[in-house]
Amino acid sequence: MLTCKLISYNILYGLNGGLNGIELAGILNYNKGEVDGIQLSGISNICNNSVSGIITSGVLNFSRYNFDGIQIAGVANISGKESSGFSIAGVSNICSDATSGFAISGVMNLAKSESDGLQLSTINIVSDKFSGFQLGVINIAKTLDGIQIGVINVSKNIEKGIPIGVISIVKNGYYAFEITGGDAIFANLNYKMGVERFYNIFKVGCSTFKGKPVYTYGMGFGSLISFSDKHKMSIDLSSNSIVYDNDWKNHWGNELNMLNKADINYQLRINKNLWINAGPSFNVYLTKYKIDDEFGTLKVPYTIFEDKNSKRKISMWIGFNVGISLKI
Numbered sequence: 001m002l003t004c005k006l007i008s009y010n011i012l013y014g015l016n017g018g019l020n021g022i023e024l025a026g027i028l029n030y031n032k033g034e035v036d037g038i039q040l041s042g043i044s045n046i047c048n049n050s051v052s053g054i055i056t057s058g059v060l061n062f063s064r065y066n067f068d069g070i071q072i073a074g075v076a077n078i079s080g081k082e083s084s085g086f087s088i089a090g091v092s093n094i095c096s097d098a099t100s101g102f103a104i105s106g107v108m109n110l111a112k113s114e115s116d117g118l119q120l121s122t123i124n125i126v127s128d129k130f131s132g133f134q135l136g137v138i139n140i141a142k143t144l145d146g147i148q149i150g151v152i153n154v155s156k157n158i159e160k161g162i163p164i165g166v167i168s169i170v171k172n173g174y175y176a177f178e179i180t181g182g183d184a185i186f187a188n189l190n191y192k193m194g195v196e197r198f199y200n201i202f203k204v205g206c207s208t209f210k211g212k213p214v215y216t217y218g219m220g221f222g223s224l225i226s227f228s229d230k231h232k233m234s235i236d237l238s239s240n241s242i243v244y245d246n247d248w249k250n251h252w253g254n255e256l257n258m259l260n261k262a263d264i265n266y267q268l269r270i271n272k273n274l275w276i277n278a279g280p281s282f283n284v285y286l287t288k289y290k291i292d293d294e295f296g297t298l299k300v301p302y303t304i305f306e307d308k309n310s311k312r313k314i315s316m317w318i319g320f321n322v323g324i325s326l327k328i
Helices: none
Strands: 003-010 013-016 018-025 028-031 035-041 044-047 051-057 060-063 067-073 076-079 083-089 092-095 099-105 108-111 115-120 123-135 138-158 162-170 174-182 187-195 198-209 212-226 231-244 257-269 274-287 305-308 313-327
Touching (some): 028 035, 035 044, 051 060, 060 067, 067 076, 076 083, 083 092, 092 099, 115 138, 162 187, 162 198, 174 274, 198 231, 212 257, 231 274, 257 313
Parallel strands (some): 003 018, 013 028, 028 044, 035 051, 060 076, 067 083, 083 099, 099 115, 115 123, 138 162
Antiparallel strands (some): 013 018, 187 198, 212 231, 257 274, 274 313
8 A cells, every 4th residue: 555645536435555635535544654634534534553634534533543633523533642633523532642632522522641621522531630621511530730610520639620510529629518507597507519719519408487497408609718727718609499388389380489698707627627617698588489478488687678579579688607617
């Protein structure tokens, strides 16, 4: 097989020793040597060596060694060693070594060594250090030095990275249980997970109103600012759904009943894992739920702003929180 120079057009398939130019095929382009140029095929481009250039196919692009350039495939782009540039695939981008650049796919991006740049897919996996931006439903990196945004983020180590999602699992991250009390919700149990710079909050609480039980549940996020080993400050934002007197039918219906909170708490360390929290809370209560022809199922202490019409009521006030935090 000879190295193809300039232009090679193959109705069905082409078998060459290498490429330095442009190669077109209805089904398959196969090169034993290096590819440098443009390859277009209906099904596959396969190179038994390194590839540099623009490679597009309907199903598969495969390079046994390094890839550098732009590769676009209907199903998968596979690189046996390093990959740099743009990789776009309908299903997967898979690299057996380090990657650099943009990897965009419908199902999975996989790098079995270090990676930097952008990964955009349903599942993004980096087996070593990732530097850059991962956006997907599930993001996994051994070491994170960048940003993860997804439903589930997983990393073993965090350097300067921040995972942002519903569930962020970091081996050496920030995990804490909090028991707090406030002016509207008397007892709250909060679970925080992630890293100190950005963590997720899962909340449940209880209170009473007109002698009936009030239950709350919600989610939020926050950040912990460290002043010293013993002094920190947390800034938390959360939304809490409110259920009055076990009335789940109306709760899951159209009866909106929500308390939105911005909590700023000073934290004082008592021992290695136990902290005391206290601070102000800015509350926005939005409700369509009526009891005895009056809106609301919370004991609002006072308001700095209130707006009411025939369909809903909004109340705002500044309250307080106090409690303890157990870091695990």
